[in-house]
Amino acid sequence: xxxxxxxxxxxxxxxxxxxxxxxxxxxxxxxxxxxxxxxxxxxxxxxxxxxxxxxxxxxxxxxxxxxxxxxxxxxxxxxxxxxxxxxxxxxxxxxxxxxxxxxxxxxxxxxxxxxxxxxxxxxxxxxxxxxxxxxxxxxxxxxxxxxxxxxxxxxxxxxxxxxxxxxxxxxxxxxxxxxxxxxxxxxxxxxxxxxxxxxxxxxxxxxxxxxxxxxxxxxxxxxxxxxxxxxxxxxxxxxxxxxxxxxxxxxxxxxxxxxxxxxxxxxxxxxxxxxxxxxxxxxxxxxxxxxxxxxxxxxxxxxxxxxxxxxxxxxxxxxxxxxxxxxxxxxxxxxxxxxxxxxxxxxxxxxxxxxxxxxxxxxxxx
Numbered sequence: 001x002x003x004x005x006x007x008x009x010x011x012x013x014x015x016x017x018x019x020x021x022x023x024x025x026x027x028x029x030x031x032x033x034x035x036x037x038x039x040x041x042x043x044x045x046x047x048x049x050x051x052x053x054x055x056x057x058x059x060x061x062x063x064x065x066x067x068x069x070x071x072x073x074x075x076x077x078x079x080x081x082x083x084x085x086x087x088x089x090x091x092x093x094x095x096x097x098x099x100x101x102x103x104x105x106x107x108x109x110x111x112x113x114x115x116x117x118x119x120x121x122x123x124x125x126x127x128x129x130x131x132x133x134x135x136x137x138x139x140x141x142x143x144x145x146x147x148x149x150x151x152x153x154x155x156x157x158x159x160x161x162x163x164x165x166x167x168x169x170x171x172x173x174x175x176x177x178x179x180x181x182x183x184x185x186x187x188x189x190x191x192x193x194x195x196x197x198x199x200x201x202x203x204x205x206x207x208x209x210x211x212x213x214x215x216x217x218x219x220x221x222x223x224x225x226x227x228x229x230x231x232x233x234x235x236x237x238x239x240x241x242x243x244x245x246x247x248x249x250x251x252x253x254x255x256x257x258x259x260x261x262x263x264x265x266x267x268x269x270x271x272x273x274x275x276x277x278x279x280x281x282x283x284x285x286x287x288x289x290x291x292x293x294x295x296x297x298x299x300x301x302x303x304x305x306x307x308x309x310x311x312x313x314x315x316x317x318x319x320x321x322x323x324x325x326x327x328x329x330x331x332x333x334x335x336x337x338x339x340x341x342x343x344x345x346x347x348x349x350x351x352x353x354x355x356x357x358x359x360x361x362x363x364x365x366x
Contacts, residue, residue, distance in 0.1 A: 025317045026310070026364045034320060035065045035356040036074075041324030042349040043077045051085045053152055054332070056100025058346040060155075060230075061353030063107040068357045075111070078104055088120045093128050096149035102156040103230075106163055122160060129172055139196045144180040146334070147192040147220045151227035151286075158234040173231075174241045181248070190255035191216045191270065192224050194334050209272035209336075216270040217335050222286030225252050226354065229293040246299065253294055256287050257308045264315030269336035278339050281319050281328045285351025288312035292358035306362070313359045316352060326352045 024030055039062055048054045059078055066074040087105055090098020102121040109117040135141050144150065154173050161169035184193045193199045198215045200206050207215050228249040235242045259270050265279025266287055292309045294300035319328045319341075327341045329348030 022314055025314055026359070026362075028360060031356050031360040032069045034317060035353055035360075036069060036071050037324035038320050038326050038349055038352055039065055039071075039074055039324075042326070042346055043074075045325075047346050050081050051088065051090050051098070051101045053090070053097035053100045054346045055081070056097070056103065056152060058350035058353075059101065059104040060107075061350035061357070063104055064357035065353045068360055078108055079112075082108055082117060086120070087117050089124050093124060093131075094133060094143050096144050096153035099125075099156050100152040103159060106156065106159040109163060118160065118163060121156070122164065125157065125160060125169060125172075129168070141196075142176070142179040142183070144176045145183075146195040147180065147184050148194075148223040150177060150180060150192075151223035151230075154227055155230035155234060158231055162234060167236075170235065170239065177231075177245075185248070186214065186216075189214065189216065189271075190251040191221050194220045198335070209269055210275050211272045213271035215272075215335060218266045218268050218270050218280055218283030219286070219330060220334075221252065221256065221270065222266075222283040222290075222351065225249070225256060225290040226286040226351070228252070229290045232299075233293070233297070249290075249294070250299065253291060253300055253305070257291065257305060260287075260308055260311065264311035267336075268330055268339065272336070276336050276338055279315060279319075279328060280330050280339050281316065281326060282330060282345070282348040282351045284312055284316060285348065285355045288316060288355035289351065289358050292355065292362055296358055296361050306364070309359065309362065310364065313355060316355055320352070 062074050062078050089102050092098045105117050139145050154177055157169045157173040161167055194217050198207055200214055209215055232245050265284045267273035268276040268280045291305050295302050295305055320326055325344055326349045327344050328339045329343050329345045330337050330339050
Protein backbone atom coordinates (compact mmCIF):
# COMPACT_ATOMS: atom_id res chain seq x y z
CA UNK A 1 0.00 0.00 0.00
CA UNK A 2 2.87 2.35 0.73
CA UNK A 3 4.23 1.85 -2.81
CA UNK A 4 0.84 2.60 -4.26
CA UNK A 5 0.54 5.71 -2.13
CA UNK A 6 3.94 6.94 -3.23
CA UNK A 7 3.11 6.38 -6.88
CA UNK A 8 -0.19 8.19 -6.42
CA UNK A 9 1.56 11.12 -4.79
CA UNK A 10 4.15 11.28 -7.59
CA UNK A 11 1.41 11.16 -10.25
CA UNK A 12 -0.62 13.86 -8.55
CA UNK A 13 2.43 16.08 -8.27
CA UNK A 14 3.50 15.62 -11.88
CA UNK A 15 0.09 15.86 -13.54
CA UNK A 16 -0.46 19.58 -12.85
CA UNK A 17 3.04 20.28 -14.18
CA UNK A 18 2.22 18.41 -17.37
CA UNK A 19 -0.96 20.42 -17.78
CA UNK A 20 0.94 23.63 -17.10
CA UNK A 21 3.49 22.78 -19.78
CA UNK A 22 0.74 22.08 -22.29
CA UNK A 23 -0.99 25.39 -21.60
CA UNK A 24 2.25 27.35 -21.60
CA UNK A 25 2.76 26.71 -25.31
CA UNK A 26 -0.32 28.82 -26.05
CA UNK A 27 0.86 31.84 -24.09
CA UNK A 28 1.63 34.82 -26.30
CA UNK A 29 5.17 35.36 -25.06
CA UNK A 30 6.03 31.69 -25.39
CA UNK A 31 4.85 31.61 -29.00
CA UNK A 32 6.72 34.82 -29.84
CA UNK A 33 9.94 33.58 -28.25
CA UNK A 34 9.74 30.20 -29.94
CA UNK A 35 9.02 31.67 -33.37
CA UNK A 36 11.84 34.20 -33.06
CA UNK A 37 14.27 31.51 -31.91
CA UNK A 38 13.40 29.22 -34.82
CA UNK A 39 13.50 32.05 -37.36
CA UNK A 40 16.85 33.41 -36.23
CA UNK A 41 18.44 29.96 -36.12
CA UNK A 42 17.35 29.32 -39.68
CA UNK A 43 18.59 32.71 -40.87
CA UNK A 44 21.99 31.87 -39.40
CA UNK A 45 22.00 28.48 -41.14
CA UNK A 46 21.17 29.28 -44.79
CA UNK A 47 20.57 26.56 -47.32
CA UNK A 48 19.95 26.70 -51.10
CA UNK A 49 19.98 29.75 -53.35
CA UNK A 50 18.16 32.68 -51.76
CA UNK A 51 15.46 32.79 -54.49
CA UNK A 52 14.90 29.01 -54.35
CA UNK A 53 11.37 27.74 -53.61
CA UNK A 54 12.60 26.39 -50.28
CA UNK A 55 13.46 29.90 -49.19
CA UNK A 56 10.26 31.15 -50.78
CA UNK A 57 8.39 29.05 -48.24
CA UNK A 58 10.74 30.08 -45.43
CA UNK A 59 10.46 33.81 -46.01
CA UNK A 60 6.67 33.70 -46.13
CA UNK A 61 7.01 32.43 -42.57
CA UNK A 62 9.53 35.14 -41.74
CA UNK A 63 7.15 37.85 -42.91
CA UNK A 64 4.23 36.31 -41.02
CA UNK A 65 6.28 36.32 -37.82
CA UNK A 66 7.51 39.85 -38.39
CA UNK A 67 3.92 41.02 -38.72
CA UNK A 68 3.17 39.25 -35.44
CA UNK A 69 6.21 40.08 -33.30
CA UNK A 70 7.62 43.19 -34.94
CA UNK A 71 11.11 41.73 -34.65
CA UNK A 72 13.20 44.10 -36.78
CA UNK A 73 15.89 41.45 -37.26
CA UNK A 74 13.45 39.44 -39.35
CA UNK A 75 12.52 42.41 -41.53
CA UNK A 76 16.20 43.20 -41.97
CA UNK A 77 16.90 39.61 -43.02
CA UNK A 78 14.07 39.62 -45.56
CA UNK A 79 15.26 42.94 -47.03
CA UNK A 80 18.82 41.61 -47.23
CA UNK A 81 17.55 38.58 -49.11
CA UNK A 82 15.74 40.82 -51.61
CA UNK A 83 18.82 42.93 -52.10
CA UNK A 84 20.92 39.82 -52.68
CA UNK A 85 18.53 38.45 -55.30
CA UNK A 86 18.06 41.90 -56.85
CA UNK A 87 14.33 41.22 -56.43
CA UNK A 88 14.43 38.77 -59.32
CA UNK A 89 12.38 35.55 -59.14
CA UNK A 90 13.84 32.17 -60.07
CA UNK A 91 15.31 31.47 -63.48
CA UNK A 92 12.50 29.30 -64.90
CA UNK A 93 9.84 31.50 -66.45
CA UNK A 94 6.87 29.13 -66.18
CA UNK A 95 7.87 27.13 -63.12
CA UNK A 96 5.77 27.86 -60.03
CA UNK A 97 8.66 27.05 -57.69
CA UNK A 98 10.52 30.05 -59.04
CA UNK A 99 7.61 32.35 -58.24
CA UNK A 100 7.39 31.49 -54.53
CA UNK A 101 9.98 34.02 -53.40
CA UNK A 102 7.90 36.80 -54.97
CA UNK A 103 5.37 36.45 -52.17
CA UNK A 104 7.96 38.01 -49.89
CA UNK A 105 8.99 40.64 -52.45
CA UNK A 106 5.39 41.83 -52.54
CA UNK A 107 5.06 41.74 -48.75
CA UNK A 108 8.16 43.93 -48.51
CA UNK A 109 6.82 46.25 -51.22
CA UNK A 110 3.72 46.74 -49.12
CA UNK A 111 5.95 47.94 -46.29
CA UNK A 112 8.51 49.98 -48.21
CA UNK A 113 6.60 50.99 -51.35
CA UNK A 114 9.59 50.61 -53.67
CA UNK A 115 8.57 49.67 -57.22
CA UNK A 116 11.87 47.90 -57.89
CA UNK A 117 10.83 45.25 -55.37
CA UNK A 118 8.02 43.95 -57.58
CA UNK A 119 8.92 45.06 -61.11
CA UNK A 120 11.05 42.01 -62.05
CA UNK A 121 8.32 39.62 -60.95
CA UNK A 122 5.66 41.61 -62.77
CA UNK A 123 7.77 41.58 -65.92
CA UNK A 124 8.28 37.84 -65.58
CA UNK A 125 4.58 37.07 -65.18
CA UNK A 126 3.68 39.39 -68.05
CA UNK A 127 6.11 37.52 -70.27
CA UNK A 128 4.74 34.18 -69.11
CA UNK A 129 1.21 35.28 -69.93
CA UNK A 130 2.18 36.52 -73.38
CA UNK A 131 3.93 33.35 -74.53
CA UNK A 132 2.43 30.07 -75.70
CA UNK A 133 3.64 27.25 -73.44
CA UNK A 134 5.61 24.37 -74.95
CA UNK A 135 5.00 21.29 -72.83
CA UNK A 136 7.52 18.57 -73.61
CA UNK A 137 7.35 16.24 -70.63
CA UNK A 138 5.05 13.30 -69.98
CA UNK A 139 3.48 14.90 -66.91
CA UNK A 140 3.95 18.52 -67.92
CA UNK A 141 0.71 18.97 -69.86
CA UNK A 142 -0.02 22.14 -67.90
CA UNK A 143 2.01 24.81 -66.13
CA UNK A 144 1.10 23.78 -62.59
CA UNK A 145 1.32 20.01 -62.97
CA UNK A 146 2.20 19.15 -59.37
CA UNK A 147 0.18 20.00 -56.29
CA UNK A 148 3.00 21.88 -54.54
CA UNK A 149 2.68 24.54 -57.22
CA UNK A 150 -0.59 25.66 -55.63
CA UNK A 151 1.36 27.07 -52.69
CA UNK A 152 4.30 28.44 -54.65
CA UNK A 153 2.70 30.66 -57.29
CA UNK A 154 -0.99 31.46 -56.63
CA UNK A 155 -0.50 33.66 -53.55
CA UNK A 156 2.13 35.64 -55.44
CA UNK A 157 -0.13 36.07 -58.48
CA UNK A 158 -3.09 37.27 -56.43
CA UNK A 159 -0.90 39.59 -54.36
CA UNK A 160 0.54 41.00 -57.57
CA UNK A 161 -2.98 41.73 -58.79
CA UNK A 162 -3.77 43.58 -55.58
CA UNK A 163 -0.66 45.77 -55.49
CA UNK A 164 -0.87 46.62 -59.22
CA UNK A 165 -4.66 46.96 -59.21
CA UNK A 166 -4.76 44.67 -62.26
CA UNK A 167 -7.12 41.70 -61.97
CA UNK A 168 -5.66 39.96 -65.03
CA UNK A 169 -3.23 38.18 -62.70
CA UNK A 170 -6.10 36.71 -60.69
CA UNK A 171 -7.85 35.60 -63.87
CA UNK A 172 -4.67 33.90 -65.02
CA UNK A 173 -4.24 32.28 -61.61
CA UNK A 174 -7.81 30.96 -61.77
CA UNK A 175 -7.09 29.30 -65.11
CA UNK A 176 -3.91 27.56 -64.03
CA UNK A 177 -5.28 26.62 -60.61
CA UNK A 178 -8.36 24.99 -62.11
CA UNK A 179 -6.26 23.00 -64.59
CA UNK A 180 -4.28 21.53 -61.71
CA UNK A 181 -7.42 20.89 -59.66
CA UNK A 182 -9.18 19.08 -62.51
CA UNK A 183 -6.34 16.60 -62.93
CA UNK A 184 -5.06 16.06 -59.41
CA UNK A 185 -7.96 16.53 -56.97
CA UNK A 186 -9.51 13.26 -55.82
CA UNK A 187 -13.16 14.05 -55.09
CA UNK A 188 -13.64 10.75 -53.26
CA UNK A 189 -10.87 11.52 -50.80
CA UNK A 190 -10.92 15.34 -50.85
CA UNK A 191 -7.15 15.26 -51.28
CA UNK A 192 -4.65 16.09 -54.01
CA UNK A 193 -2.38 13.59 -55.71
CA UNK A 194 1.14 14.93 -55.90
CA UNK A 195 1.10 14.72 -59.71
CA UNK A 196 -0.32 12.53 -62.48
CA UNK A 197 2.10 9.74 -61.56
CA UNK A 198 0.09 9.26 -58.35
CA UNK A 199 -3.41 9.42 -59.83
CA UNK A 200 -5.15 6.03 -59.85
CA UNK A 201 -6.02 5.22 -63.45
CA UNK A 202 -7.01 1.54 -63.16
CA UNK A 203 -3.67 0.32 -64.52
CA UNK A 204 -1.23 -2.29 -63.25
CA UNK A 205 1.32 0.49 -62.91
CA UNK A 206 -0.82 2.51 -60.49
CA UNK A 207 1.14 3.44 -57.39
CA UNK A 208 -0.29 2.53 -53.98
CA UNK A 209 0.92 2.48 -50.41
CA UNK A 210 2.00 -0.73 -48.68
CA UNK A 211 -1.48 -1.10 -47.18
CA UNK A 212 -3.10 -0.76 -50.59
CA UNK A 213 -4.36 2.79 -50.13
CA UNK A 214 -3.85 5.62 -52.59
CA UNK A 215 -0.72 7.68 -52.06
CA UNK A 216 -1.50 11.07 -50.59
CA UNK A 217 1.60 12.88 -49.40
CA UNK A 218 1.20 14.92 -46.25
CA UNK A 219 3.37 17.88 -47.20
CA UNK A 220 1.94 17.88 -50.72
CA UNK A 221 -1.55 18.41 -49.37
CA UNK A 222 -0.13 20.79 -46.79
CA UNK A 223 1.21 22.93 -49.62
CA UNK A 224 -2.26 23.07 -51.15
CA UNK A 225 -4.23 23.80 -47.99
CA UNK A 226 -1.81 26.51 -46.84
CA UNK A 227 -1.79 27.98 -50.34
CA UNK A 228 -5.58 28.06 -50.35
CA UNK A 229 -5.61 30.02 -47.10
CA UNK A 230 -3.20 32.54 -48.59
CA UNK A 231 -5.18 32.89 -51.82
CA UNK A 232 -8.56 33.27 -50.11
CA UNK A 233 -7.10 35.90 -47.79
CA UNK A 234 -5.98 37.97 -50.78
CA UNK A 235 -8.91 37.51 -53.14
CA UNK A 236 -11.41 40.39 -53.41
CA UNK A 237 -14.56 39.52 -51.48
CA UNK A 238 -16.70 39.78 -54.59
CA UNK A 239 -14.40 37.82 -56.91
CA UNK A 240 -16.42 35.28 -58.91
CA UNK A 241 -14.26 32.23 -58.16
CA UNK A 242 -13.72 32.95 -54.46
CA UNK A 243 -16.57 30.61 -53.38
CA UNK A 244 -14.88 27.79 -55.34
CA UNK A 245 -11.63 28.21 -53.44
CA UNK A 246 -13.50 28.38 -50.14
CA UNK A 247 -15.41 25.20 -50.97
CA UNK A 248 -12.22 23.28 -51.77
CA UNK A 249 -10.56 24.69 -48.65
CA UNK A 250 -13.41 23.51 -46.42
CA UNK A 251 -13.55 20.06 -48.03
CA UNK A 252 -9.84 19.57 -47.54
CA UNK A 253 -9.88 20.98 -44.01
CA UNK A 254 -12.51 18.49 -42.91
CA UNK A 255 -10.64 15.58 -44.48
CA UNK A 256 -7.27 16.64 -43.08
CA UNK A 257 -8.69 17.08 -39.59
CA UNK A 258 -10.05 13.52 -39.73
CA UNK A 259 -6.57 12.18 -40.53
CA UNK A 260 -4.70 13.73 -37.60
CA UNK A 261 -2.99 11.09 -35.50
CA UNK A 262 -3.46 10.80 -31.71
CA UNK A 263 -0.06 12.39 -31.05
CA UNK A 264 -1.17 15.58 -32.84
CA UNK A 265 0.98 15.10 -35.92
CA UNK A 266 0.13 14.04 -39.42
CA UNK A 267 2.38 11.31 -40.76
CA UNK A 268 4.21 11.56 -44.09
CA UNK A 269 1.61 9.30 -45.73
CA UNK A 270 -1.92 10.43 -44.96
CA UNK A 271 -3.62 7.09 -45.66
CA UNK A 272 -0.82 4.73 -44.58
CA UNK A 273 0.54 6.29 -41.39
CA UNK A 274 2.02 3.02 -40.13
CA UNK A 275 4.55 2.90 -42.97
CA UNK A 276 6.07 6.17 -41.74
CA UNK A 277 5.10 6.26 -38.05
CA UNK A 278 7.06 9.34 -36.97
CA UNK A 279 5.32 12.70 -36.93
CA UNK A 280 6.31 14.91 -39.88
CA UNK A 281 6.81 18.60 -39.21
CA UNK A 282 6.32 20.33 -42.56
CA UNK A 283 2.92 18.82 -43.34
CA UNK A 284 1.81 19.28 -39.74
CA UNK A 285 3.00 22.89 -39.75
CA UNK A 286 1.11 23.77 -42.89
CA UNK A 287 -2.06 22.09 -41.61
CA UNK A 288 -1.80 23.82 -38.25
CA UNK A 289 -1.41 27.16 -40.01
CA UNK A 290 -4.25 26.63 -42.48
CA UNK A 291 -6.72 25.33 -39.88
CA UNK A 292 -5.89 28.04 -37.35
CA UNK A 293 -6.27 30.60 -40.13
CA UNK A 294 -9.70 29.16 -40.93
CA UNK A 295 -10.82 29.53 -37.31
CA UNK A 296 -9.44 33.06 -37.06
CA UNK A 297 -11.19 34.14 -40.24
CA UNK A 298 -14.54 32.49 -39.60
CA UNK A 299 -14.34 29.74 -42.23
CA UNK A 300 -14.08 26.85 -39.75
CA UNK A 301 -16.12 26.10 -36.65
CA UNK A 302 -14.01 26.82 -33.59
CA UNK A 303 -15.53 24.08 -31.43
CA UNK A 304 -14.79 21.49 -34.09
CA UNK A 305 -11.34 22.55 -35.24
CA UNK A 306 -9.70 24.18 -32.21
CA UNK A 307 -8.95 20.79 -30.57
CA UNK A 308 -7.20 19.73 -33.79
CA UNK A 309 -5.10 22.90 -33.86
CA UNK A 310 -4.30 22.64 -30.15
CA UNK A 311 -2.97 19.12 -30.58
CA UNK A 312 -1.01 20.10 -33.67
CA UNK A 313 0.66 23.15 -32.10
CA UNK A 314 1.42 21.34 -28.85
CA UNK A 315 3.19 18.65 -30.89
CA UNK A 316 5.00 21.13 -33.11
CA UNK A 317 6.58 22.83 -30.11
CA UNK A 318 8.38 19.56 -29.35
CA UNK A 319 10.33 19.59 -32.64
CA UNK A 320 12.24 22.82 -31.90
CA UNK A 321 15.50 22.09 -30.11
CA UNK A 322 17.19 24.38 -27.60
CA UNK A 323 19.08 26.19 -30.36
CA UNK A 324 15.95 26.81 -32.42
CA UNK A 325 16.40 24.17 -35.10
CA UNK A 326 13.14 22.67 -36.34
CA UNK A 327 13.53 18.92 -36.80
CA UNK A 328 11.52 15.94 -38.07
CA UNK A 329 11.12 17.59 -41.49
CA UNK A 330 10.87 15.31 -44.49
CA UNK A 331 13.63 16.26 -46.94
CA UNK A 332 12.95 17.51 -50.45
CA UNK A 333 10.89 14.93 -52.31
CA UNK A 334 7.62 14.12 -54.01
CA UNK A 335 6.09 11.35 -51.94
CA UNK A 336 6.04 10.04 -48.33
CA UNK A 337 9.42 9.23 -46.78
CA UNK A 338 10.83 8.63 -43.30
CA UNK A 339 11.99 11.49 -41.07
CA UNK A 340 14.24 11.90 -38.04
CA UNK A 341 15.04 14.41 -35.35
CA UNK A 342 18.07 15.56 -37.34
CA UNK A 343 16.24 16.07 -40.63
CA UNK A 344 15.61 19.77 -41.17
CA UNK A 345 14.88 22.03 -44.09
CA UNK A 346 14.19 25.72 -44.48
CA UNK A 347 10.63 25.12 -45.70
CA UNK A 348 9.95 23.10 -42.53
CA UNK A 349 10.90 26.14 -40.49
CA UNK A 350 8.69 28.26 -42.74
CA UNK A 351 5.73 25.97 -42.08
CA UNK A 352 6.38 26.14 -38.33
CA UNK A 353 6.54 29.95 -38.41
CA UNK A 354 3.31 30.19 -40.39
CA UNK A 355 1.61 27.94 -37.84
CA UNK A 356 2.76 30.03 -34.91
CA UNK A 357 1.71 33.27 -36.63
CA UNK A 358 -1.91 32.07 -36.64
CA UNK A 359 -1.97 30.12 -33.38
CA UNK A 360 -0.93 33.25 -31.51
CA UNK A 361 -4.13 34.97 -32.72
CA UNK A 362 -6.45 32.23 -31.43
CA UNK A 363 -8.62 32.73 -28.42
CA UNK A 364 -7.68 29.61 -26.48
CA UNK A 365 -9.44 28.89 -23.21
CA UNK A 366 -7.00 27.34 -20.78
